[in-house]
Amino acid sequence: MALGTSAYVPSSQAWFKIRKVDRRPLFLSSYSTSAGGAYDVKRSNRGRPFKVLFCGTDDFALECLEKLHANPDICDHIQVLTPADAPNRWERSKKVVTIPPVKSFALVNGLAQHTIPEGGLDEFEIPKEFIKEAESSILLTVSFGHLIPPKMLDHFLWSRRLNVHPSLLPALKGAAPIQWAIARGLQATGVSIQTLGTSFDSGEVLSREEVAIPPSSSYKSLREIIKPIAAERLLFTLSNLQECADTAWKNKDRPNEIEQSHAPMIKPRMTSIRWSTWSASKIEARHRAMGYLFSLRTEIITQTGERAAVLLRDVDLYHHDLDSPGKPLSEQAFQLIKNAEPGELVHDKESNRVLCRCAPEADGNEHIFLQLKSVQTAGKKEVPADQWINGYTTTKGSIRTARFLDAN
Structure with a gap:
């Protein structure tokens, strides 16, 4: 497919436009977000670009993947891991298979794509590219929905196994942080980049960005606001990874800074x-x-x-x-x-x-x-x-x- 062309792939919620990305190096000195922050991209605390094993599924994860793919000076090698395609609706007496947006992007843009084995993540073999160079290898999950087993975690340095979470951790730990931020009438939420632990949302917080919640926000409207901020915050964290790692703090170390709360799956x-x-x-x-x-x-x-x-x-x-x-x-x-x-x-x-x-x-x-x-x-x-x-x-x-x- 030629540069600039597009393809459409189905999703359970909508049709996502997947486009080939122009991977020109990033020369800007700062990032601006709708939250009003500015990100200084410092390259002095890291060497060569990272290699990222990107684990994700939906359009929220896709926003982060597109941002990484468009900045090869920060990340020059990406492989994608997604759940298996799932037939989830019928159309003219035939089952229609939903392809995760992250997978579609990988296929359109020539990224290596892997699928979770039928036996689960314990059976997934880490690609050799990430085993050879641990210092520059990143394991990243965004809207993945699967707990990463120790077998996978052990292949990456603790500061190189990351998760993007749409809340100000340790507030709203769990599967539905955006929904519960609205349901509880909060005036602000945010994005956190945390390390991956042996249980969900149990790692160390490397970086955070506060996001104001506009009055009368719905889940979908607030999600659209947070998506680009999450992608920018991820890029900032990778650009300043050593500094973020040096100042990282565990959720349990600052119990009074932000009230700890949970955001369970919606039922x-x-x-x-x-x-x-x-x-x-x-x-x-x-x-x-x-x-x-x-x-x-x-x-x-x-x-x-x-x-x-x-x-x-x-x-x-x-x-x-x-x-x-x-x-x-x-x-x-x-x-x-x-x-x-x-x-x-x-x-x-x-x-x-x-x-x-x-x-x-x-x-x-x-x-x-x-x-x-x-x-x-x-x-x-x-x-x-x-x-x-x-x-x-x-x-x-x-x-x-x-x-x-x-x-x-």
Whole structure:
């Protein structure tokens, strides 16, 4: 394939455009990031360019791989290790195989590509190029999802086995740091370059970059912000690896610097709403953090007296004290929702809003409510909330009301 041409490969989330990269040497003296930092690239603390065994899968990892590949003065040899291709959907009665974006990039750009053996990473043989020159060999994982066994780690110096993690370690250690940063209402998160240990996120932190979280960020939007910052931070760390290694610190050595927290893998039960204890802000934050994968879920009693599962496909916050788009809530509806119990719904036809009362806000604000935009009852189609609620309400004057059930 000629330089500048492109190829498209499928992903479970989207189609990724894989392009051949112009590998001109890096001559810039600094890097600018959306976080406002500047990276000084110092070459005095390292010798020849690194050789990198790059372990990754998705588009987040691809951003780092592209950055490395475009800077041969820092990294002049890359080999890629990815999971096996997986058939994960059907199209015209045929299974469609998903090719990891990292693998596609390697194939398009002529990089050696390896696949995790069927027996796991314990059966993977480190390529000889990385065994001969330990000082310049790097083992790097980005969005890999597999624990590197000691057999592989032992082939690399401790400061040469690295991981890119999208949080300010030791905060948000785990599989879903971006999601939990949003779900917990944090104002900032970051990127850390850490060494690889014998368990996930147990290494020493070599380098970190703080990233502000814009209001109303979703998982996907914040991820897009962090991706290029992660790639730049990786390049900075490799350019200053000896200095970073000399000042590295273990998570356990600074327990008071940043509160240690965990970011476990996202599971369906994490979006099951507990109306009696979850505030509207907490519920809406979970929607932004996890709704791309699992919709908010609850239950309601149908007109036949049966429990029905309900998915809240789209929600936002309604601040009664602030100017909100659309017509303001009627006074009658406001009094009903203000005095309602957590889980109770009010449909105000005058403003065409469907609001739900939730548990009190942490700051005591009683005028913040969850606004339903799109809803789906199990076995039925997704519809706008003002249409959906007609089948589940009783009438109080010109206002319709209903009630959700608390999660078990």
